[in-house]
Amino acid sequence: MCWTSDARAKLISRRAATTVRRPDTLLVQSDAMKDLSALLEQNRAWAAGIKADEPEFFQTLAKQQTPSYLWIGCSDSRMPAEQLVGLMPGELFVHRNVANLVVHTDFNCLSVLQFAVEALKVRHVIVCGHYGCGGVRAAFENLQLGLIDNWLRHVQDVMHNHAALLARLADDERRLDRLCELNVIEQVLSVSRTTIVQNAWARGQELAVHGLIYGLEDGLLRDLGIRITDQHELTAAYAGAIKACA
Numbered sequence: 001m002c003w004t005s006d007a008r009a010k011l012i013s014r015r016a017a018t019t020v021r022r023p024d025t026l027l028v029q030s031d032a033m034k035d036l037s038a039l040l041e042q043n044r045a046w047a048a049g050i051k052a053d054e055p056e057f058f059q060t061l062a063k064q065q066t067p068s069y070l071w072i073g074c075s076d077s078r079m080p081a082e083q084l085v086g087l088m089p090g091e092l093f094v095h096r097n098v099a100n101l102v103v104h105t106d107f108n109c110l111s112v113l114q115f116a117v118e119a120l121k122v123r124h125v126i127v128c129g130h131y132g133c134g135g136v137r138a139a140f141e142n143l144q145l146g147l148i149d150n151w152l153r154h155v156q157d158v159m160h161n162h163a164a165l166l167a168r169l170a171d172d173e174r175r176l177d178r179l180c181e182l183n184v185i186e187q188v189l190s191v192s193r194t195t196i197v198q199n200a201w202a203r204g205q206e207l208a209v210h211g212l213i214y215g216l217e218d219g220l221l222r223d224l225g226i227r228i229t230d231q232h233e234l235t236a237a238y239a240g241a242i243k244a245c246a
């Protein structure tokens with residue numbers, strides 16, 4: 001699907017206007033936990049707004065999706081993937097989990113990756129972390145939160161692998177920020193090492209894996225300078241990104 005810039009701008013502004021969370025209507029409801037009427041009402045307004053601008057929008061989109069990007073991000077509610085990069089429905093395939101991890105035994109994430117690469121033929125996989133990540137902080141502080149501690153052991157692995165680099169920083173806030181960055185770089189490496197991505201590159205499929213980090217305080221994405229488009233780039237790209245963090 002190809003949108004004119006006018007139609008895109010109108011639809012994005014319409015989406016922003018209709019999907020902004022309104023605490024007065026969402027939180028003051030008598031039994032908000034059970035009652036989804038505010039969300040349903042906002043959904044009707046959102047759908048009507050889009051149809052007013054593009055009457056065929058949903059019918060066209062229902063027939064197929066052709067996203068160019070797979071986004072692997074944190075589940076944090078403050079980083080809504082499509083919104084912060086201004087993409088429309090149908091343009092971003094998304095997987096999110098706590099601390100944006102790519103674990104080689106996580107069949108959920110691997111299934112998303114396989115479908116995105118092999119069926120949808122996305123051209124970019126973006127791993128996006130964020131500063132102030134609660135999952136990364138919990139790992140950093142070795143908090144005991146229950147089941148999730150086991151998931152966050154993967155972040156602790158990153159922390160232990162880069163202990164010397166982190167130890168050189170002045171204070172824990174800087175270490176935490178750097179750990180958020182290192183975690184993204186490590187997950188870019190994990191994506192690139194999967195059989196799915198390795199096989200795609202081996203058969204000549206165009207596919208780039210990127211690492212970004214999002215600032216909750218300014219709403220901006222930063223490029224962590226790691227972009228891997230081929231098996232042969234992997235080692236040097238990883239080493240370069242880690243060196244830039246040192």
Ligand code: CO
Binds near residue numbers: 135
């Ligand atoms: Co997070």
